[in-house]
Amino acid sequence: SSLDRLNPTSINTVRIITRLRPDGSVQVVSAALRVGVAGRMDNFAAGGLTCPLDPGTGVVRGPFRSKRPSPGDGSYIHPSSGLSIEGLVMPFWDAVLVMIRDAATRVPQVRTVGWDVVIGPDGPGLVEGNDNWDKTHWQKAEGTPKGDVIRAWWQEETSGVSPWALSRGKRQMDIILGGAAVLLLAPVAGATALLVRMRMGRPVLFVAERPGLF
Numbered sequence: 001s002s003l004d005r006l007n008p009t010s011i012n013t014v015r016i017i018t019r020l021r022p023d024g025s026v027q028v029v030s031a032a033l034r035v036g037v038a039g040r041m042d043n044f045a046a047g048g049l050t051c052p053l054d055p056g057t058g059v060v061r062g063p064f065r066s067k068r069p070s071p072g073d074g075s076y077i078h079p080s081s082g083l084s085i086e087g088l089v090m091p092f093w094d095a096v097l098v099m100i101r102d103a104a105t106r107v108p109q110v111r112t113v114g115w116d117v118v119i120g121p122d123g124p125g126l127v128e129g130n131d132n133w134d135k136t137h138w139q140k141a142e143g144t145p146k147g148d149v150i151r152a153w154w155q156e157e158t159s160g161v162s163p164w165a166l167s168r169g170k171r172q173m174d175i176i177l178g179g180a181a182v183l184l185l186a187p188v189a190g191a192t193a194l195l196v197r198m199r200m201g202r203p204v205l206f207v208a209e210r211p212g213l214f
Contacts, residue, residue: 002088003033003119006078010036011118013127014053014090017138018104019112022156026104028055028097029112029149032141033090035064037072038080044137049078051085052141058093060085065140096124103129111157114138 003012017029031053034042042048049072052062064072064085071079076086090096100115103126114133118125139146164170193204 002091003035006081006083006085007036007038007042008081009038010041010048012036012042014096014117014119015050015133015137015141016055016096016100016115016117017112017133018100018115019153020104020108020110022159024105024108026101028100030138030142031055031058032137033060033085033088034116035078037070037078044134044140049073050137050141052143053090058090058096060088062141062143065143067136067140091119092123099124099126112153 006012012033012035014031015034016031019027019029021027032050033053034044035049035051036042037047037049040047044050044067047066047068047070049064049066049070051060051064053059054061060076063074063076064078066073076084078085096117096119100117103115104113110129110131112131112133114130116127116130118127135146135150158166196204
């Protein structure tokens with residue numbers, strides 16, 4: 001596909017940010033293409049490039065950006081393949097939006113999600129949804145700060161909520177009560193860990209290397 005040719009050594013994806021509004025409607029906040037460079041994956045923090053897309057049409061509307069100064073930053077030309085992204089249109093974009101709007105309603109408790117989408121020759125696929133998605137990536141791709149946008153979301157989401165629920169005193173009370181609960185339950189957690197160790201062996205805690213970062 002056109003996305004594969006940009007950097008054949010990585011799976012190049014699209015990051016789409018959605019917000020589930022209080023009235024239940026889904027807002028497609030932004031979209032960005034993510035492309036690997038010279039063997040690196042498309043992950044922005046691991047050296048990949050990004051560029052903004054028009055959320056309505058899937059058309060590239062800005063140059064490549066990187067998290068740190070690197071080849072290709074500020075250019076429409078990919079530094080490894082030499083291909084241009086200027087005017088590039090994401091394939092199956094209508095299908096991408098249908099899939100993402102549906103996914104955004106599946107867990108309504110998570111109000112905003114950064115979705116990673118792969119687009120193959122037969123259509124789009126959903127890689128994952130990130131609840132704590134990268135705000136730096138969003139701002140870098142768009143080229144503008146987004147603090148005011150997020151504050152406006154917060155004001156809309158908290159409209160009608162009790163002031164006490166948002167107060168510093170409530171936060172401090174949660175920390176104190178949560179800390180007390182941890183101390184009270186520590187013996188139970190320790191006994192559980194000991195039983196796991198005796199019956200199942202090591203490790204008591206599951207540890208695994210996360211694949212795909214580099």
